[in-house]
Structure formats: C-alpha cells, structure tokens
Amino acid sequence: MSTAAAPRTRPRAPKLARGPRLALTAAAIVAGVILPFFLDAGGGFIDDATLALAYVVMALGLNIIVGFAGLLDLGYVAFFAIGAYTMGYFGSLFHIEANGGEGIHVLVTGPAAELPGIHLNFLLIVVLAIIATTIAGMLIGLPTLRLRGDYIAIVTLAFGEIVGRIALNGDEITGFGTKLTNGRQGITPVDKIDLPFIEPFTSLNLRPWYWVAFVMVLLVLFVNFRLRDSRLGRAWIALREDEVAAVSMGVPAVKTKLLAYGTGAAFGGISGAFLGSYLNTVNADQFQFSFSIFILAMVILGGLGSIWGVVVGAIALSFINNRLIPDVLNEIPGNIGLDFDLTELSFGIFGFLLVIMMVLRPEGLIPERRRQIELSEGIEDLAVDEDEEPVVHATVP
C-alpha cells in the first residue's frame, strides 16, 4: 500500500516495558489497599471511594458489551436491578413468611442468623447474582442478535425500562405468598456482608466495605484483561470491527455476542448485589434509564474498549457525581445569583460531557490503541501497525 511509506503523524505514547509496568501496577494496588487508613472510617470520602469502586465494576462490565463487542447497550441498569434484587431476595426480611416464619439461613452468622426471612451468605448471593444476571443478559441479548447497531440500543433500552417498570410496580404482582418487589418503598434493611473468618460488617466502619469493593475491582480487572487477550476477546473485537468479515473467518457470531452480554451482565450483577447490601436498600427508584447513561458516560469518558480508561472514567464521574457537584460546585449558581440546585442538573452535565467527548475527543481520556488508530489515521495505516500489535489480530485457525 502506498500509505505505508507515508510519514507517521500520530504521536505514539511510549509503551512501558514489562518490568516497570508490573511495578506500577503493584504500586497502584498497594496504594489502593492502604488508602482507607488515611481516611475517616465512617466518613464521606471513603463512602464515595467505595461507591466509585462499585461503579468501576459496572463500567468494566458495560465496557465488555459496548467497548469490546461494540453492542450499544442502553439498558445496563437491568443487570444492576437483577443483582440488587438477588441480594434483596436472599439477604433480607423480604420473604418474611419463609419456612413458616422461622426463616432460612445458610452459612450466616451475626444478627441475620436470628431473623426470619431468607438469609444466605454474601458469597453465595454473589454466585446467585452472577447466574441470574448472566441468564438475563443472554435472554436480553437473544432478540438483538439479528439486529443492526442502533436497533440493539433501542431493544436493550426497552428491556431496561421493562425491568425498571416491573421493579416499580412489582408490589402489585403476588405469587407464592410474596410480592415480586417492594416498589418504591424498597426492600430494607438488607443484610450486611458476612464473610468467613471476619466479623460482620457494620455501617459505622466502612473500611471493610471498601476492601471488598477493591478486591472485586481487582478480580474483575484480572478477568477483563485475560478475556481481552483471549480468543474470545479477539473475537469480540473482530465482530465489532467488521461482522461480515469476522463471521466469514469463522467467528461464531451468536455465541460470541451472547457471551459478551452474559459476561458484561454478570459484572453488573456482582456490583448490584454489593450495592444492595452497601446501600442497605433495594429500591425501584434506583433503576432508571439515567443510571444506564451514567455508566455509559463512564465508559465513553474513559475510552470505549480501554480497560484503564474505563477505570479512570468511572472513578472520575463517580466523584463528580457524588462529591464535586453536590459539595463543591453547588454553591456557584447561588453565588452568581441564580436560583437552582446544581445536583438536579447532574445528568444534564453528563449529557454535555457525552456530547463534548464525542465531538472533541471520541477516543476517550485513555484511548484503546486500536480505536485511536482508526479515529486518527483511518483504516489504511493499520497495516503498518499490525506487526506491533499481535494482540488485536482476529485470526481464528
């Protein structure tokens, strides 16, 4: 190709060697682990940090669906809802009549062991949430398989709204002696996390919550990296780039897409179960369309398909939403003589961010290398890079 001889215009970020990269990762992990010791154990900052970590898990899940596989999912909130309701069903007083009012307890200690209702160990609930959301993700994915990009967005949005509506009006649906959900009232209180060999968590000391969230993020990050570099990850990226080409090279489109939905959904479920317990309520008002956009904005801000970018995007938006807007910027409208509450406008601000990012820097804060190449130079120069990036080849033997 003639362009191969053309001079490079794109400044390339230097890629660190393996040693320094490992050291940097280790340092980041250590910093993350010891961070709570510098914070007030019951304070606002550690609360925000824990929430941010839970959002990172969700954003990484959505990144698999939207970033890797290129399926725009506007109904991600459905998986948050399903994960959270799994927590509510199996870790609260919700099924108060269960076992004749005696309650069912599996591997629980502490106060929950005495209460009526179904109470399972948190780890079991996480497993259940993963199963439930994976199935839900695949079910939602099924009808979208034959559809083209923007129709997928609408169908997932519709599913998200249907799940939200069912959560909202579920108190009208009864069966087996219980209601389906508690609607706006919410299921509350929800059991605190109860891990083996550790004292049950309390809402006064948030450090253990933070560490659980941190471990979740590490696990999810590990899974994400391994998946991205696996055959499945390459298949996702191949489908995203050119479905026809990928299929004709032997990538099974149905299976690959469904696995993207399932995996992405499972992360949402894990985080949903955690948030159900952490926020101590499973409430229908949490599960609105705007939440899907909130998570999507994190992925876009960080860079579609870029794992580190998504982590940064999630932490940044979470802090903007929970700290910057309500605590820092909220004074501004009042100071310049305007009468409104800036927190009301947070989603307008996110919308603005989405537009600005897409128009000015569509590749995100920390772009995925492959996407950056496409956006800045077009496809033709890709031929030059192929020898340097063996990871993104979509070859299937």
Place this chain on the structure above:
Amino acid sequence: MAAASLPGTSAAPVRALRALLGKYGLILVLAIMPVAFGIHDLRTEGDLSRLGNNLLDGLSNGAIWALVAIGYTLVYGIIELINFAHGDVFMIGSFSAAGFFGTIGLTTAVGPAGLVIGLAVTLLVAMATCGTLNVMIERVAYRPLRGAPKLAPLITAVGFSFILQNVGLLWRGGSQQGIVDLIDSQEELFAAAGVSVTHGDALAIVVTIPLVLAMTTFIARSRLGKAMRATAQDPDAARLMGINVDTTISATFLIGGMLAGAAGLIYALYQTTVWYFQGFTAGLIAFTAAVMGGIGNIRGAVLGGLIIGVIQQTSDNRIGSQWTPAIVFAYLVLIMVFKPSGLLGEETREAG
C-alpha cells in the same frame, strides 16, 4: 421447490401458512387486544361504547405520536441515526407553546375567533422554535461526527436528550405542571353511538391531518423533497448530482422539528399538563411507532403512531397506566424480533 411438487406432503400448506403469518402475523398480534376487550365488553356491558372510546382517544393521542414519529422516520431515512433527542425536542415544543400563550395572555376570555388566531400563532412559534432547535442540534452534535463510527452520533444524541431534559427542568421545575385549559379539552363536542368526541380529540385530528398532508406533498412534489429522497437513497450519488447534502439534511431536521413542535402544542392543549420528562416516554413511544410502520416510511410512521396510540389508551384504561410503558416496550421488542421491517416495510439504504 422439489418438496412442494411431491404429492401428499404437507409442505405447501405449511409454507402458505408461514407466509401468511409472516405477512399478517404482526396485524394479528395487534388485533389481539381490541378483539379480546371487545368480546369482554360485549359480555359484561352489552355494547362496545367503552372500546369505541378507547379507540377514539387512542387515535387522537396517536395523531400526536404520529407527528413525532415522522421526525424519527425522516431523520433515520436520511442519515440512519436514531435521533434520541427528538422526544425532548417535542417536550421543548410543549414548553415553548405553553410559555408563549402564557406570555401573550391568551385565555378563554378572548372568544373563539381570538382563540383560533392566538393558537395559530402559538403553533407557528412552537414549530419555529423546535425546527430551529433541531437544526441546531444536528449542526452541533451530528454533523461533526459524520463518517465517525455509528455509535458516536447515537451517543451525542443521548447526551443532547439529557441536556434538553435539564433545560426543561430548569424552565418549569421537576413536577407536572398544569396549564390553562384553552380549549376545554375534555368537553364533549358531539357523541355518536356512545362514543364521545371531545374538543381535544377534534383538535388533534384537525391539526394533524393537514400537517401530514402538507408534508407528504412537500416531500413528493417539491425540489427539496426530491433532494431529500435522493439523499436518503444514496448520499454520494446525490452529491454527484449537484444536491447540497448538508442543506438537505438540515432541511430534514427542520421539518422533523417543526412537526414535533406542532405535536408539542397539541399535547399541551390536550393533556393540559406539561412535564420535563414527557419527552423521554413520548420519544420512545414515537420511535416504536416509527419502527412499527417501517422506519424511513412516512405513511408507516403515521399508521404506527395511530396504532400505538390505541394500544396505549386501551392499556391505560384497562390495565393501568403504570404498566403502559412496559406494554409499549414489549410490543417494541416483539416487532424488532419478528418483523424489524415493520408493517409497511422500511425505506432505508440498509433495508434496500
């Protein structure tokens, strides 16, 4: 082919049945609700007036959705983008209409003639506002991204939807707001066979029909309309033929926005409440309508709008309005899965 020619096999009738289902299956699914409720009414009440009222309310509501749906369908036909912000443009239409007749002090006291003139001016204002707004959105959020991956403009559309919602929130606050009932919307105009036609119904139908007719004539006959159809078919070829594609796309957004503005005014008068969040649901309902009719197809959008209106009213009346969105979305998913080309067939590049 070979199987069909063999005697004694059931392949031919099965295939015929399949073809029939493929062709009329969607109509069958759509007919289930009215037929079931019709039978139910006949058995319990002995007449069909309740169903008739549902249908009429549905049609007049559907006229509003049809106007919004045309905006979706036009834009999708020409640049293959789901203009997510369109529902919120419709909301801004309601707000600007309500704001305008509030400001000029239009009340029922001015008499019928004054009211008609006032409302006509308001209609023009709402249409102009929304048309301009839609063109501006296209200029700011979609045009820079032409040629970018298809996800990009969809995401900016979602972003603009949120921005407009927040504009609405700042404008009129977070709760549903009642506005002056200028036309005695629920007053009965006349009744026929137990079905009462209200002022609101009449207004929706009287405003919608000429608008839709004018617009279809414009697209079929005018030079710009021809340019729009050419661009929808093949933008590159259109450009080679000397059509200014950018102007044509702007014109499409202008027309879509104007119709959304008209719909906004009718909605405000009909419902006598406005709400910053009305655009979100309306947008999804109208999009469902556009897909149901076959996206890119203007007649389809009108038909889909009317059908969705009927579904929505019937569900509001029989099942409970809190479930209506879920039911409309369930229809949307069903259509997407079984007949993504809609009732009248798509008229887009990808479908062709």
